Amino acid sequence: MTTAPEPHIVRPYGDTTGDGMVQISFTLPISSLGDQAKLAEGAAAQLANKMGMDPALVVHAKPMGPDFTFFVVYGRVHHLVDTSKVVVVERDYPLLTPKEANASIKRALRRRLTVVGACIGTDAHTVGIDAILNIKGFAGEKGLEYYRELKVVNLGAQVSVPQLVERAREEKADAVLVSQVVTQRDAHLLNTREMSAAFRESYPTDRRPLLIVGGPRFDESMAEELGVDRVFSRGTTPGEVASYLVHRLTTQRKAS
Amino acid sequence: MSTTGRTSKRRTKLDLDPATVRKARALAKKAGRPIVKLAEQHTTVAVERATLRLAGLEGADAEGTPWVNRLMDVVRADTGLEHGVALPVWDALVRGEAEDLSSLAQKASAGSVTFRLPEGKDAVRARTASRKQVARGIKRIDQRRVERDRLIKRQGDAPRKPWIYLIVATGDIYEDIPQAQQAAREGADVIAVIRSTGQSLLDYVPEGATREGFAGTYATQENFRLMRAALDESGKELGRYIRLTNYASGLCMPEIAALAGLERLDMMLNDSMYGILFRDINPVRTFVDQRFSRQVHARAGIIINTGEDNYLTTADAIEAAHTVTTSQLLNEYFAKEAGLEDWQLGLGHAFEIDPEVPDSFRMELAHALLARELFPDAPLKWMPPTRHMTGDVFRGYLLDGFFNLVGALTGQGILLVGMMTEAVVTPWISDRDLALQNVRYVMNAAGNLHEDFRPEPDGFIANRARQVLGESIDLLDRILEHDNGLLDAIADGTFGLMKRPADRGRGLDGVAKKSSVYYNPASEILEEPFETVASQPPQEPKREKKRRTL
Numbered sequence: 001m002t003t004a005p006e007p008h009i010v011r012p013y014g015d016t017t018g019d020g021m022v023q024i025s026f027t028l029p030i031s032s033l034g035d036q037a038k039l040a041e042g043a044a045a046q047l048a049n050k051m052g053m054d055p056a057l058v059v060h061a062k063p064m065g066p067d068f069t070f071f072v073v074y075g076r077v078h079h080l081v082d083t084s085k086v087v088v089v090e091r092d093y094p095l096l097t098p099k100e101a102n103a104s105i106k107r108a109l110r111r112r113l114t115v116v117g118a119c120i121g122t123d124a125h126t127v128g129i130d131a132i133l134n135i136k137g138f139a140g141e142k143g144l145e146y147y148r149e150l151k152v153v154n155l156g157a158q159v160s161v162p163q164l165v166e167r168a169r170e171e172k173a174d175a176v177l178v179s180q181v182v183t184q185r186d187a188h189l190l191n192t193r194e195m196s197a198a199f200r201e202s203y204p205t206d207r208r209p210l211l212i213v214g215g216p217r218f219d220e221s222m223a224e225e226l227g228v229d230r231v232f233s234r235g236t237t238p239g240e241v242a243s244y245l246v247h248r249l250t251t252q253r254k255a256s
Numbered sequence: 257m258s259t260t261g262r263t264s265k266r267r268t269k270l271d272l273d274p275a276t277v278r279k280a281r282a283l284a285k286k287a288g289r290p291i292v293k294l295a296e297q298h299t300t301v302a303v304e305r306a307t308l309r310l311a312g313l314e315g316a317d318a319e320g321t322p323w324v325n326r327l328m329d330v331v332r333a334d335t336g337l338e339h340g341v342a343l344p345v346w347d348a349l350v351r352g353e354a355e356d357l358s359s360l361a362q363k364a365s366a367g368s369v370t371f372r373l374p375e376g377k378d379a380v381r382a383r384t385a386s387r388k389q390v391a392r393g394i395k396r397i398d399q400r401r402v403e404r405d406r407l408i409k410r411q412g413d414a415p416r417k418p419w420i421y422l423i424v425a426t427g428d429i430y431e432d433i434p435q436a437q438q439a440a441r442e443g444a445d446v447i448a449v450i451r452s453t454g455q456s457l458l459d460y461v462p463e464g465a466t467r468e469g470f471a472g473t474y475a476t477q478e479n480f481r482l483m484r485a486a487l488d489e490s491g492k493e494l495g496r497y498i499r500l501t502n503y504a505s506g507l508c509m510p511e512i513a514a515l516a517g518l519e520r521l522d523m524m525l526n527d528s529m530y531g532i533l534f535r536d537i538n539p540v541r542t543f544v545d546q547r548f549s550r551q552v553h554a555r556a557g558i559i560i561n562t563g564e565d566n567y568l569t570t571a572d573a574i575e576a577a578h579t580v581t582t583s584q585l586l587n588e589y590f591a592k593e594a595g596l597e598d599w600q601l602g603l604g605h606a607f608e609i610d611p612e613v614p615d616s617f618r619m620e621l622a623h624a625l626l627a628r629e630l631f632p633d634a635p636l637k638w639m640p641p642t643r644h645m646t647g648d649v650f651r652g653y654l655l656d657g658f659f660n661l662v663g664a665l666t667g668q669g670i671l672l673v674g675m676m677t678e679a680v681v682t683p684w685i686s687d688r689d690l691a692l693q694n695v696r697y698v699m700n701a702a703g704n705l706h707e708d709f710r711p712e713p714d715g716f717i718a719n720r721a722r723q724v725l726g727e728s729i730d731l732l733d734r735i736l737e738h739d740n741g742l743l744d745a746i747a748d749g750t751f752g753l754m755k756r757p758a759d760r761g762r763g764l765d766g767v768a769k770k771s772s773v774y775y776n777p778a779s780e781i782l783e784e785p786f787e788t789v790a791s792q793p794p795q796e797p798k799r800e801k802k803r804r805t806l
Contacts, residue, residue: 025686026686027684027685027686062689064442064685064686064689065438065441065442068685068686070686070689070690122452122454122470126534127569156536157535157536158454158457182470182471184427184470184471185470187470234647
């Protein structure tokens with residue numbers, strides 16, 4: 001009996017529709033030197049089987065010193081992917097060009113919109129915040145400094161949370177952008193929670209600037225849990241950030 | 257095996273115009289000279305604390321504040337920073353306030369010693385006593401240098417150039433050690449222990465063995481000692497000396513340089529402007545600390561690694577190529593002024609051009625070759641792609657292969673091994689293994705290709721190199737157009753997008769203009785001509801002096 005394939009049900013694709021072929025690589029802390037080689041390959045196949053690969057083909061096993069072996073495994077998985085059940089944060093704001101963004105701000109606020117940005121905690125990696133804020137920009141888009149109607153205050157790296165709150169107050173920030181690259185021991189999550197708590201504490205709810213956090217290892221669905229308005233993850237461009245700012249700060253302010 | 261390729265070659269590959277090269281060096285000197293003057297006229301809390309460390313003051317109080325900081329703070333409160341720490345401290349010791357430095361520091365922090373600025377005979381006595389004690393620390397550095405040479409002779413040196421440079425960075429020194437030893441077994445000639453992210457902005461050097469850090473391990477004297485001992489063990493096991501690298505940057509660079517000399521580290525990251533531009537440390541503080549730390553490195557036989565890669569990670573690698581050359585020229589001037597020799601100049605550059613750009617590989621070759629020809633006797637440090645590593649590890653692996661190929665074609669001295677998982681995870685054991693296979697394949701297959709490789713005299717590569725050199729001369733000209741030269745240029749953002757005025761930035765409150773009676777025994781000794789017993793880099797092939805007729 002054949003049923004027409006449902007378009008939202010897919011399997012991995014090797015070279016034939018529905019073959020379910022995947023490739024993985026990993027290291028096991030076991031030797032594959034000399035007569036241990038067979039045992040090591042068997043161990044790798046066992047892991048692949050347990051992960052759902054069947055059949056699993058160990059195509060490469062390389063000893064790394066006496067205690068470790070690196071494996072590459074190809075094999076078939078039988079799992080189905082249902083794309084109708086994938087949950088993602090869809091972009092819920094229109095993408096604007098810098099010109100449109102400037103016009104919207106001018107129309108709605110009749111002043112420049114102030115953005116304060118920083119890397120907080122011990123994080124010294126300003127790559128992210130600079131990519132978004134510096135005029136140089138990222139991925140072919142100019143950074144927020146390029147927007148005539150945005151006033152950008154980039155505090156740089158290793159800014160403490162109290163310093164950030166103080167500067168945000170001083171500058172009457174409409175939005176605060178925080179970048180976190182270092183994720184060791186979940187530093188990015190801890191720092192973000194500390195930051196959002198500090199802003200909540202020192203501002204009345206309706207006056208608090210928009211809090212935005214970004215970095216390569218953030219999960220975009222975590223905004224609420226972290227106490228911020230928006231999380232941006234890997235690959236976010238300055239244009240997206242600017243569009244989001246305009247959307248939140250011009251349309252919603254008008255409504256309230 | 258053929259010769260290392262220096263014999264039957266024509267003189268240079270790019271045929272740079274010697275007059276242009278001379279002009280570039282002259283401009284760098286002109287820009288650098290006032291900075292050296294400025295450095296000579298000032299001192300910093302970090303320079304003074306480094307002096308105390310050279311005099312043997314170690315350890316920290318119960319709260320972890322180093323005794324050098326405690327003592328420095330009391331002296332500063334009593335007599336100020338401008339006369340230096342030596343006169344008041346050794347005056348107190350000569351007066352019998354305490355029997356040694358360590359008990360003096362403890363008494364001083366308890367408030368039971370008052371410091372004064374000695375005059376006349378008292379001052380002479382304090383000078384003599386301080387010089388005697390600090391000289392012992394510097395002698396210790398000399399001994400460590402001799403020891404390095406001896407170990408390299410006994411254990412053997414890295415088998416080839418470039419040296420293979422690998423990074424460990426777990427945050428825990430006791431995790432770093434087995435990782436570093438394993439990396440050495442896998443073929444690393446140089447181990448770099450990356451520092452914890454926050455350390456460059458700490459105004460003290462943490463104490464003891466540390467097990468917690470963010471994206472790196474704290475640089476402490478004890479961590480240096482532990483890793484040094486472990487790598488000496490590896491050297492013995494593997495039959496080649498394993499070099500150890502750390503970072504003399506940030507607010508404590510003079511102290512860390514001193515500790516590196518005392519604990520026989522072999523290479524230190526040490527850039528003349530990195531702290532200013534990328535860490536927002538005050539320019540004067542940086543230049544003063546820089547000069548002292550370079551002098552220590554010169555004395556200790558340490559190879560410095562400069563940080564030009566940073567210009568390319570924050571700006572476009574094509575547009576900013578000339579800022580690398582300019583910075584290399586400045587770093588060379590500052591280094592030589594401080595007594596470093598050519599073999600100690602690990603001038604940095606990096607493979608960071610967007611691979612989507614047509615001819616990106618030819619441009620990388622042009623830039624790397626330019627550095628090679630401008631600094632023929634420096635062991636250049638070649639750094640792998642990071643910006644355009646996307647998470648596609650397969651593509652990244654290919655990019656690293658091309659990076660290695662440029663390294664082979666242009667005779668780089670130190671090759672920082674690129675990881676295909678750059679920007680994804682801290683390197684796994686398999687990432688490192690694959691990365692080293694990549695290096696080995698390229699060196700084995702094409703290590704001597706530079707013997708056959710000579711770009712077309714008027715071709716793309718030679719022209720691009722000339723263009724970058726020309727732009728770097730223009731930049732030096734623009735720097736010199738400022739009233740206050742380099743300082744003003746840094747202030748108004750001539751270097752990249754960062755504006756760093758001389759009266760702002762971190763660590764400014766730790767700077768003072770020297771008084772007329774200022775005395776620092778360490779600076780005095782480091783400025784004196786130094787007879788090196790074994791200043792030659794071991795096994796470094798003798799270079800034909802003819803090549804230096806630029």
